[in-house]
Amino acid sequence: MKTQSDAPRPRIRVLPDHVANQIAAGEVVERPASVVKELVENALDAGAGAVTVSIEQGGKSRIRVADDGCGMIREDLLVCLDRHATSKIRRAEDLRDIHTLGFRGEALPSIAAVSRMLIETAPAGRAAGSRLRVLAGRMQGVEDAPRRPGTTVDVRNLFLNTPVRARFLRAAGVETRAVSEALHALALANLDTRFVFQSNGRTVFDLPAGRDLAARIAAIWKDADAAGLISVATQRGGMRLFGALQRPDRARPGFRRAHLFVNGRPFRDPGILSAADRGYRTTVPENTRPWVFLFLTVPRGQVDVNVHPGKTEVRFQRRGPIEDFVEASVRETLEGIESAATWGEPRPLQVVREGEGHSIINKTQPPPRRGK
Known part of the structure; x- marks a missing residue:
């Protein structure tokens, strides 16, 4: 005779946030170049006029992205690592008219879940900024930090808690080239932003802000x-x-x-x-x-x-x-x-003619920069 203890027990459980973020990192964080792409997109969406990317060992040991954008107040800093926390959209209808590079609210928590992360940020008009420390997706502390307006995200020991993923990374030189190529695409799309890329303390390129696509292409290649x-x-x-x-x-x-x-x-x-x-x-x-x-x-x-x-x-x-x-x-x-x-x-x-009634516009301009 079956007792109550023999009855089937529930087997489906909701995963803890830090486990869910590690799973999401499998899609968002493929390699150091994808980390750089996500962090630089955040910087551009924050209105950065200059972005500096520094990596060590192809980004496997360290990735640092600093910008002079709008920065975050402490309340936003504490929320930004929650899954799907974003300032870019508010309603499902906003997905039909996205003006920003980021909008999903997945990148920061996914990166933080598989690394040691430090974020320093300050909005304009505040006497001091804030510093947040995160280890494998878990907050370690927050404190005041002197900083000019903008945000710096420092990522160390990528895939520290997922060694299998780390073993799939390529040699440092290959990963460095992948980071460089990711930055090339973003630099071409944002001519009015200065881009600086440094690898192991050496400046790989420093692209001044401007409005000339030809000049930027020539500066890159x-x-x-x-x-x-x-x-x-x-x-x-x-x-x-x-x-x-x-x-x-x-x-x-x-x-x-x-x-x-x-x-x-x-x-x-x-x-x-x-x-x-x-x-x-x-x-x-x-x-x-x-x-x-x-x-x-x-x-x-x-x-x-x-x-x-x-x-x-x-x-x-x-x-x-x-x-x-x-x-x-x-x-x-x-x-x-x-x-x-x-x-x-x-x-x-x-x-390009498709019927009548078209006129010729006599000047060429790059596409307008998206709204922030």
Whole structure:
């Protein structure tokens, strides 16, 4: 005869927050470069005019991101490590019109769950800032700290409590290159922000703030002048495309530099990249891979950025017209006389014709920086 003690017992339990954050870190924190990306995005969303990133041993032993943005009051500092705590959105409807790089509220708690973290922050107008210490997702203490307005996040011993994840990291040099590439994309999308990158005490690059895409590309890649880049600037309906393309006669097989942005956000999309390559058809030999830097602007309701925790993928409501627009923009740009000359004077904004009634705008400007 069965007793009451033999009755089935509940087996499903809600995980503690620090365990849930370690699980979330598996998607958000893949390697040091993803930590840098998340922290720099937070800095940009805070209105930083300058961001300094310092790493040691490829970011495996230390990552430090300092900015001069708006900073946080102590109450916000204590809440920022809670899962889905964010200043970016308030309602589900806000997901349809996201103006910031971050919005999920997952990055900081996920990073803190697998590292030793120190945050120093101060808002403008306060006599002192605050310092918060965290170990493996658990707060160790908070105290006053002298600091200028802005925030510094110092991450040490990444994956200290998940050694299996740590073993999957590559050599320090490989991880350093990954961090550098992540910063390149963010620097291209935010021309009016200064970016400084240091590795093991050595300055890798120092990109001054400005509004010139050509100057920033040349500052990042020393071989950009020889690449033969030309400007592209087109519009169709509610879509705009701005950026740079490589002259067909300078394009080569093999390695390429390709960066895509939508509404100011770096993203990866083989379909859009293939559309740009189709625009080169008949102008380059097969298997040639020209450089492209494309900044696409579409109505916000037509793109969903809430696809993956890494925020590098987007979903377009109507992909076909966007790919057609990119392909036509590249083709018409290469057909112009400017494609015979490298980057010099900017091209006028050119309309990709789709019916009548379009006009030509006579100046080129990069896409406006998103609102904070």
